[in-house]
Amino acid sequence: MQKNKAQEAAKETKPDNVAPKDLANPGWQFTGTGELASFPPPEKWDDWVEYDAREWPQKVEKHYQLVPTICFNCEAACGLLAYVDKATLEIRKFEGNPAHPGSRGRNCAKGPATLNQVYDPERILYPLKRKGPRGGGQWERTTWDEVLDTFAAKIRQAIIEDRKTEVIYHVGRPGADGYIDRVLQAWGVDGHNSHTNVCSASARLGYALWQGADRPSPDHANARFLLLLSAHLETGHYFNPHAQRIIEAKMRGAKIAVIDTRLSNTASMADYWLSSWPGSEAAVLLAMANVILNENLFDREYVRRWVNWEDFLREEHPDQPQTFDNFIEITKQIYKDFTPEFAEKESGVAASKIVEVAREAGRAGSAFSSHVWRNAAAGNLGGWQVARCLEFLNVLTGSIGTVGGVMPNSWNKFVAAPYIKPSPQNVWNEILYPKEYPLAHHEMSFLMAHFLKEGRGKIAAYFTRVYNPVWTNPDGSTWIEVLSDETKVELHGALTPVWSETAYFADYILPMGVGSERHDLMSQETQSGSWIGFRQPVMRVLREKRGEKFDYTYQANPGEVWEEDEFWIELSWRIDPDGSLGIRKYFESPYRPGEKLRIEEYYQWIFENSIPGLPETAAKEGLTPLEYMRKYAAFAIESSGYAKHEKEIPQKDLAETTIDPKTHLIHKTSGGSSQVVGVEIDGKAVTGFATPSRKLEFYSKTMKEWGWPEYTLPGYIHSHVHPSKIDKSKGEFCLLPTFRLPTLIHTRSGNAKWLYEISNRNPVWLHTSDAQRLGVETGDNVRVSTAIGHFIGKVWVTEGIHPGVAGCSHHLGRWRLDDNNGVDRWASALVDLKHEDSKWQMRHLKGIEPFKSEDPESQRVWWTDPGVHQNMTFPVQPDPVSGMHCWHQKVTVEKARPEDKYGDVFVDTDKAHAVYKEWLAQTRPAPGPNGLRRPLWLGRAVKPSAAAYQIKE
Numbered sequence: 004m005q006k007n008k009a010q011e012a013a014k015e016t017k018p019d020n021v022a023p024k025d026l027a028n029p030g031w032q033f034t035g036t037g038e039l040a041s042f043p044p045p046e047k048w049d050d051w052v053e054y055d056a057r058e059w060p061q062k063v064e065k066h067y068q069l070v071p072t073i074c075f076n077c078e079a080a081c082g083l084l085a086y087v088d089k090a091t092l093e094i095r096k097f098e099g100n101p102a103h104p105g106s107r108g109r110n111c112a113k114g115p116a117t118l119n120q121v122y123d124p125e126r127i128l129y130p131l132k133r134k135g136p137r138g139g140g141q142w143e144r145t146t147w148d149e150v151l152d153t154f155a156a157k158i159r160q161a162i163i164e165d166r167k168t169e170v171i172y173h174v175g176r177p178g179a180d181g182y183i184d185r186v187l188q189a190w191g192v193d194g195h196n197s198h199t200n201v202c203s204a205s206a207r208l209g210y211a212l213w214q215g216a217d218r219p220s221p222d223h224a225n226a227r228f229l230l231l232l233s234a235h236l237e238t239g240h241y242f243n244p245h246a247q248r249i250i251e252a253k254m255r256g257a258k259i260a261v262i263d264t265r266l267s268n269t270a271s272m273a274d275y276w277l278s279s280w281p282g283s284e285a286a287v288l289l290a291m292a293n294v295i296l297n298e299n300l301f302d303r304e305y306v307r308r309w310v311n312w313e314d315f316l317r318e319e320h321p322d323q324p325q326t327f328d329n330f331i332e333i334t335k336q337i338y339k340d341f342t343p344e345f346a347e348k349e350s351g352v353a354a355s356k357i358v359e360v361a362r363e364a365g366r367a368g369s370a371f372s373s374h375v376w377r378n379a380a381a382g383n384l385g386g387w388q389v390a391r392c393l394e395f396l397n398v399l400t401g402s403i404g405t406v407g408g409v410m411p412n413s414w415n416k417f418v419a420a421p422y423i424k425p426s427p428q429n430v431w432n433e434i435l436y437p438k439e440y441p442l443a444h445h446e447m448s449f450l451m452a453h454f455l456k457e458g459r460g461k462i463a464a465y466f467t468r469v470y471n472p473v474w475t476n477p478d479g480s481t482w483i484e485v486l487s488d489e490t491k492v493e494l495h496g497a498l499t500p501v502w503s504e505t506a507y508f509a510d511y512i513l514p515m516g517v518g519s520e521r522h523d524l525m526s527q528e529t530q531s532g533s534w535i536g537f538r539q540p541v542m543r544v545l546r547e548k549r550g551e552k553f554d555y556t557y558q559a560n561p562g563e564v565w566e567e568d569e570f571w572i573e574l575s576w577r578i579d580p581d582g583s584l585g586i587r588k589y590f591e592s593p594y595r596p597g598e599k600l601r602i603e604e605y606y607q608w609i610f611e612n613s614i615p616g617l618p619e620t621a622a623k624e625g626l627t628p629l630e631y632m633r634k635y636a637a638f639a640i641e642s643s644g645y646a647k648h649e650k651e652i653p654q655k656d657l658a659e660t661t662i663d664p665k666t667h668l669i670h671k672t673s674g675g676s677s678q679v680v681g682v683e684i685d686g687k688a689v690t691g692f693a694t695p696s697r698k699l700e701f702y703s704k705t706m707k708e709w710g711w712p713e714y715t716l717p718g719y720i721h722s723h724v725h726p727s728k729i730d731k732s733k734g735e736f737c738l739l740p741t742f743r744l745p746t747l748i749h750t751r752s753g754n755a756k757w758l759y760e761i762s763n764r765n766p767v768w769l770h771t772s773d774a775q776r777l778g779v780e781t782g783d784n785v786r787v788s789t790a791i792g793h794f795i796g797k798v799w800v801t802e803g804i805h806p807g808v809a810g811c812s813h814h815l816g817r818w819r820l821d822d823n824n825g826v827d828r829w830a831s832a833l834v835d836l837k838h839e840d841s842k843w844q845m846r847h848l849k850g851i852e853p854f855k856s857e858d859p860e861s862q863r864v865w866w867t868d869p870g871v872h873q874n875m876t877f878p879v880q881p882d883p884v885s886g887m888h889c890w891h892q893k894v895t896v897e898k899a900r901p902e903d904k905y906g907d908v909f910v911d912t913d914k915a916h917a918v919y920k921e922w923l924a925q926t927r928p929a930p931g932p933n934g935l936r937r938p939l940w941l942g943r944a945v946k947p948s949a950a951a952y953q954i955k956e
């Protein structure tokens with residue numbers, strides 16, 4: 004019998020006998036005796052001395068206090084150290100925090116650029132209230148008291164009148180784990196809305212169907228072979244923590260393959276670049292699975308033990324022998340047509356290369372890591388099958404849960420429990436989770452404007468929080484129409500550290516702290532093992548160290564910039580001033596009964612009670628848990644996290660359990676209800692995965708029960724931009740807009756001058772052969788027409804993109820409507836935005852130019868091109884299963900017409916609504932089994948009570 008690789012991995016990785024790469028190289032070894040050190044040692048953080056570069060050749064000492072925090076520019080939550088000049092109390096720079104287990108002292112360009120965000124001369128320092136009509140551009144300064152009283156009254160009324168679906172918090176960059184969930188559940192509303200469906204919904208569904216958890220946690224550092232469908236070395240999710248581990252693997256001899264239509268920076272560093280036609284990726288991956296199966300490169304024992312093949316045979320082939328060998332034979336038959344040659348025909352990738360990569364993956368076995376997040380999953384109809392087919396390769400190679408493989412994210416992410424947790428809300432918001440999308444991951448946020456437009460409801464109080472739907476979402480003009488309508492959105496507050504296109508259409512602009520001006524607790528699955536990172540307000544912490552006392556962080560922040568945690572505490576007290584609504588108690592101090600919670604108490608309680616090992620570690624240094632986290636801002640909870648599915652259930656927990664002879668599921672009955680606690684495999688009771696079968700679900704009965712019987716297995720769905728739907732002779736192309744630029748984060752980096760100096764244009768990438776065909780050269784203007792409008796961009800001719808595909812990053816094209824108010828002037832064009840009925844027209848009035856401000860560098864801005872805003876010309880294209888906006892567009896590309904000017908955007912929102920209806924018609928709505936809105940086992944953001952899942956009709 005072949006060895007069980009997962010068991011082997013579990014054995015190998017006991018902390019006492021193996022040092023996986025992350026442990027062996029924590030990133031903060033100090034030389035101790037020598038002159039040079041990689042990082043300032045923590046014992047010197049209170050007085051770190053450097054020579055002032057500006058005084059050279061004199062050796063003039065500068066004394067710094069170093070305060071750790073975590074970055075807020077992407078979700079990776081890397082550690083930062085703020086260097087505060089002790090003489091002036093100015094932050095002079097941000098560098099990496101060596102004590103952070105995820106980032107290990109390193110950052111991408113966006114981390115140090117936090118400094119620009121702190122001292123941005125264009126930032127909003129005081130709360131603003133609109134004067135005149137919404138979107139009229141007139142603002143006046145107001146007080147926080149007025150803001151809090153206005154929102155509290157509106158929300159209180161909605162709660163009292165049982166309109167608990169009319170309060171919506173819409174988040175772009177969360178930057179925290181669980182804080183807002185607690186706030187919303189304390190209010191009893193179902194109001195959490197996110198940006199997930201323009202980001203990762205499809206990847207999430209693909210992963211969730213296999214393993215329960217909707218995100219992967221690849222152990223890149225220890226892999227022998229890596230297959231990436233995301234640009235991880237430059238821009239992907241967990242960019243810096245992943246990039247450094249991928250490079251470590253590469254330096255140790257691991258090979259990298261990248262499937263990407265475009266020659267990304269990552270692809271340029273890879274051993275294999277597979278430039279696939281957008282949407283063909285699942286076919287390529289299934290061809291690889293075919294090779295692995297037919298060449299016997301799969302881990303037979305792993306698949307036998309961990310795949311739910313028995314369910315598959317029982318449900319779909321009851322008349323056939325119920326044996327593992329028969330399952331393998333049937334599986335080979337199912338995928339027999341996915342030959343490398345077929346995949347070549349679909350994708351344009353040479354069959355020989357597909358075979359080579361498949362063999363590399365097969366040979367890497369349990370040390371094969373992979374990842375997809377946005378990329379192909381986010382671009383295509385059926386993109387969720389891309390993630391599912393990718394994970395299929397990990398399942399076949401036995402590399403789920405192993406050293407160098409991929410783990411469910413829930414193994415490596417630690418979300419700390421707060422004190423007194425409210426009960427789940429008893430209400431379901433159909434604006435967020437409509438019946439049409441019972442399997443969506445998650446809220447159908449980008450359709451909200453259309454739902455309101457067609458009268459599905461209204462919003463009494465709406466918060467956008469680091470969220471810019473007018474610019475980020477497809478079909479931004481429809482968002483402008485809806486946000487401007489006070490009958491649809493009665494009160495809108497934009498919680499934001501920076502101006503945005505959306506803030507312009509709010510009632511209040513509420514300035515919130517950047518990464519060094521707020522508290523948050525975060526943990527991410529950046530590697531095997533888990534950690535927490537503590538974001539803290541640098542100036543408050545530093546000044547408190549010096550003996551000052553603050554009641555609120557805004558007192559130490561610039562202007563009247565609040566931190567959100569305190570905003571929600573204050574708002575909740577005003578919603579329920581006497582506690583009669585049962586809300587206030589969640590915002591009272593755990594240490595001073597009946598008194599208002601102070602933010603440090605919230606975290607103090609968590610650090611004392613919810614983080615395993617932290618109190619003991621802190622005590623060894625003579626510190627309280629809070630003091631320890633103030634000192635390091637990070638803590639490693641678990642050094643590695645492999646093979647958790649193999650965890651045996653202790654004998655004592657098996658009392659009063661029964662094992663289902665058919666499914667092998669272990670049921671525990673208590674208090675009249677039965678719960679699955681694990682699965683029996685080869686006579687051993689183990690935890691398994693978080694799926695209904697507790698196994699890796701090759702076969703998803705859920706898909707069948709919820710109306711998609713044709714998709715019970717990993718498969719290939721023709722994308723909406725499949726080559727058969729693109730007529731080259733008519734100038735049609737597939738437009739690929741999904742790629743990121745390494746130094747920008749969508750809408751969040753307009754306030755960072757260094758980042759804009761590096762990246763400021765988004766040309767239309769065209770392959771040399773296509774440019775010749777169209778008669779255009781680099782720098783020429785082209786008109787790119789979608790189903791609802793067009794934009795005018797500049798061509799960049801390159802060999803780095805698949806022929807027939809036009810690429811344009813949707814990271815650029817910021818705009819403002821007023822020269823003095825709006826998105827930062829080093830990042831945006833001043834535009835004229837007109838509309839007549841449903842027809843919207845945008846034209847650049849001027850590009851980027853030097854300007855006078857408190858920062859002398861603003862007069863030295865040399866770049867001029869702000870890029871073009873393309874998302875506005877995209878109709879919404881929701882995948883009927885995952886709910887993901889399918890970003891790729893079928894477009895025509897032609898030379899610009901005489902009337903066209905660079906940066907022009909034209910859109911017809913009537914056409915946009917018609918396209919929305921067409922895609923909506925493809926759905927298969929709830930109810931599912933037992934009258935449910937959504938399978939109970941699937942994750943849901945801010946999960947309501949089980950009763951709320953029931954459709955009451």
Ligand code: SF4
Pocket residue numbers: 074075076077078079080081106109110111112113114115241242243244
């Ligand atoms: S990857 Fe870059 S932007 Fe993201 S948290 Fe780390 S330093 Fe910040």
